[in-house]
Amino acid sequence: MRDWERDYICVIGSLNYDIIMKQKRMPFLGETYTADSITYSGGGKGANQAVQCAKLGIDTIMVGKVGRDTFGDTLVEKLKEYGVDCSCIGRSSSPTGVGVVHALEDGSVYASIITGANFDITSLEIDGLDELVRNSGIIILQLEIPTGVVEHIIRKAKQYHVYTILNAAPAKEIDRDVLKLVDGLIVNETEASFYAGVDMTDGGMVRAHADRLRQLTDGTVIVTLGSKGSMLLEKEGVVPIEPVKVEHVTDSTGAGDSYIGAFAYGKYKGMTDRQACCFAARAASVTVTKIGAQEAMPCLREIN
């Protein structure tokens, strides 16, 4: 029934410029503390998921907004290098979305973000991209742009019979009638707990309260559980997807985004939900072995 001739994936979401400082501790009030090192990294769930799709060899179009500043230039340049089509990334007078992360030696992380230009995208602009939406093979969304715009896109995509994946992250209220229309709802344990209204920190809890998540949408629900793998909630039952064992976990940043991009690849290629989840788990397991998000995501050859 679905038209798999539509030969690109469209990601509509966030782009962020992340500044990561490694340091032993946080400064005290009034103190100027010297950090040990700094790294810059392209991020934003939208951009990360687009990079994973593009790295797997699918034509991928990113829709979003950055500021008219050097951070915006850098993010767009990076995405282009990964093969993402950036012709629908707009510029706004707000600053580019930025994340400032302090990563301490004991593993704790303190982070602040500016959503900036990401929140300047409007439903009216989406209407201007009607052809793009209508002809997408799959549309991938997250909640790092205005929720009203995400809801608008989901309604539109449904009308055009386009398969939608919503990574409902970060967790926030969204119109429950619109949520029903989503084809693939993917959340991690934190987001699952928010939407289900009960703690869902492991597979047992997901299984016990699966119906609370299933009733959110008429489509498929997937809960990712970090190193514990993921759970596919089918209408007939709950299918645990084992994590792929890796020798050494270096940096789990972007694991979820890698999983989502690879799941989309699987669906785009006509895999069943189970097959797509297993493929996604393999992709994400490669991502956690390397530092960073976009740079760590695997191409097809690295997965096979």
Ligand SMILES: Nc1ncnc2c1ncn2[C@@H]1O[C@H](COP(=O)(O)OP(=O)(O)O)[C@@H](O)[C@H]1O
């Ligand atoms: N330590 C790990 N070893 C192997 N796979 C992992 C590991 N951490 C994450 N993954 C894979 O990545 C997926 C997504 O990770 P998760 O942490 O749940 O997402 P998020 O980044 O959204 O919190 C998991 O379901 C799992 O398949």
Ligand SMILES: [Mg+2]
């Ligand atoms: Mg996690």
